[in-house]
Amino acid sequence: MDLQRPDSYQGGAGPDFNEHVLHKKLFVHLRKKESSSFVHLASVILTWCPGPISPPPSGSQQAPRMEHRAHEKTILVGDSGVGKTSLLVQFDQGKFIPGSFSATVGIGFTNKVVTVDGTRVKLQIWDTAGQERFRSVTHAYYRDAQALLLLYDITNKSSFDNIRAWLAEIHEYAQRGVVIMLLGNKADVSSERVIRSEDGETLAREYGVPFMETSAKTGMNVELAFLAIAKELKYRAGRQANEPSFQIRDYVESQKKRSSCCSFV
Numbered sequence: 001m002d003l004q005r006p007d008s009y010q011g012g013a014g015p016d017f018n019e020h021v022l023h024k025k026l027f028v029h030l031r032k033k034e035s036s037s038f039v040h041l042a043s044v045i046l047t048w049c050p051g052p053i054s055p056p057p058s059g060s061q062q063a064p065r066m067e068h069r070a071h072e073k074t075i076l077v078g079d080s081g082v083g084k085t086s087l088l089v090q091f092d093q094g095k096f097i098p099g100s101f102s103a104t105v106g107i108g109f110t111n112k113v114v115t116v117d118g119t120r121v122k123l124q125i126w127d128t129a130g131q132e133r134f135r136s137v138t139h140a141y142y143r144d145a146q147a148l149l150l151l152y153d154i155t156n157k158s159s160f161d162n163i164r165a166w167l168a169e170i171h172e173y174a175q176r177g178v179v180i181m182l183l184g185n186k187a188d189v190s191s192e193r194v195i196r197s198e199d200g201e202t203l204a205r206e207y208g209v210p211f212m213e214t215s216a217k218t219g220m221n222v223e224l225a226f227l228a229i230a231k232e233l234k235y236r237a238g239r240q241a242n243e244p245s246f247q248i249r250d251y252v253e254s255q256k257k258r259s260s261c262c263s264f265v
């Protein structure tokens with residue numbers, strides 16, 4: 001048995017999460033040893049709340065109820081070092097921590113509430129380890145994912161070449177119709193670019209998925225990527241009678257154009 005405590009986190013606002021309570025998780029992975037390697041058998045997640053970490057601000061109201069209440073499970077996948085954790089930290093906390101690279105161990109998640117078209121959508125964003133040795137653990141989480149953000153690093157050719165293998169794994173383990181978005185990350189490092197933006201576009205078109213380049217460092221397109229996912233999931237969950245149909249690829253293309261011409265809001 002392998003016990004990991006990858007993270008602690010504060011839950012987002014909502015009926016089943018109190019933002020003033022520290023939620024802790026313990027990941028228990030059952031593995032058996034076969035010859036010289038371990039085979040993954042099952043994973044169990046234990047969640048507990050050790051107690052309040054701060055009193056609610058005086059005069060604060062109860063957290064507003066979600067209009068769209070589902071837990072929308074979104075998973076970040078891609079080779080080790082492409083910037084999955086950095087992208088999530090940029091989206092969640094609006095910051096980039098430069099310097100030493102510490103590879104993710106196993107898998108962990110962050111809750112984030114976003115507002116799209118006046119509706120609050122709760123995203124549960126799972127950050128996975130890109131290293132091969134964690135692959136059997138992360139596969140187990142694909143099945144009930146509603147969306148997958150698949151990253152490569154524009155300065156690393158093999159991370160781009162591996163995208164086809166990642167897509168094959170997604171098609172094998174994830175549910176049919178899962179929302180997939182391809183992201184070419186580290187777009188700020190133009191001097192070391194080895195993958196042209198057109199190559200990302202072509203690959204995405206071949207698989208019929210939306211594409212954009214991002215930078216976890218500058219924040220470029222980070223919010224757009226998650227908001228587009230939230231919009232698509234909200235739309236899928238319950239289209240209102242007078243609501244126009246939503247096409248995530250068209251939306252991403254129009255927003256990318258807007259952001260290049262006049263800064264995205």
Ligand SMILES: Nc1nc2c(ncn2[C@@H]2O[C@H](COP(=O)(O)OP(=O)(O)OP(=O)(O)O)[C@@H](O)[C@H]2O)c(=O)[nH]1
Pocket residue numbers: 078079080081082083084085086087097098099100101102103104105128129130131185186187188189214215216217218
């Ligand atoms: N310049 C630049 N560096 C980045 C960017 N995103 C991530 N990095 C750096 O790339 C390295 C790897 O980033 P991580 O976010 O840890 O990569 P990861 O995909 O989560 O890696 P695993 O946890 O091993 O799967 C770190 O040193 C980051 O600071 C980016 O957009 N621009």
